Amino acid sequence: MNSDSPKNPPLPKIYVCTNFRSGARASCGERGSRQIFEQLRNLVNERSAEIDVEQIACLGQCGLGPNVRVSGQEIINGVSSDDLPAIVDAAIGAGNGTDGQS
Numbered sequence: 001m002n003s004d005s006p007k008n009p010p011l012p013k014i015y016v017c018t019n020f021r022s023g024a025r026a027s028c029g030e031r032g033s034r035q036i037f038e039q040l041r042n043l044v045n046e047r048s049a050e051i052d053v054e055q056i057a058c059l060g061q062c063g064l065g066p067n068v069r070v071s072g073q074e075i076i077n078g079v080s081s082d083d084l085p086a087i088v089d090a091a092i093g094a095g096n097g098t099d100g101q102s
């Protein structure tokens with residue numbers, strides 16, 4: 001069965017830019033995004049949330065990282081560990097058609 005069928009809609013996704021480049025040009029990896037990625041995966045697992053957390057090469061806002069995007073939503077800049085519960089809530093909301101706020 002196709003996982004994109006109406007009976008099985010795709011899981012919400014959280015994309016974390018883990019691009020690392022050294023040198024003068026900023027990158028999310030240089031600003032700790034790989035740790036953010038691991039923390040997000042752990043948080044999703046702890047909450048048994050049905051969310052895919054994926055690494056992405058670049059979201060095009062390199063000077064503002066670490067950058068994260070929930071599928072269908074705006075890029076979130078300057079993400080820190082404190083932001084992660086709200087990001088997971090937003091992704092859960094994306095999966096059930098709400099904005100994750102209650």
Ligand code: FES
Nearest residue numbers: 017028059061062
């Ligand atoms: S390096 Fe993260 S948005 Fe480009």
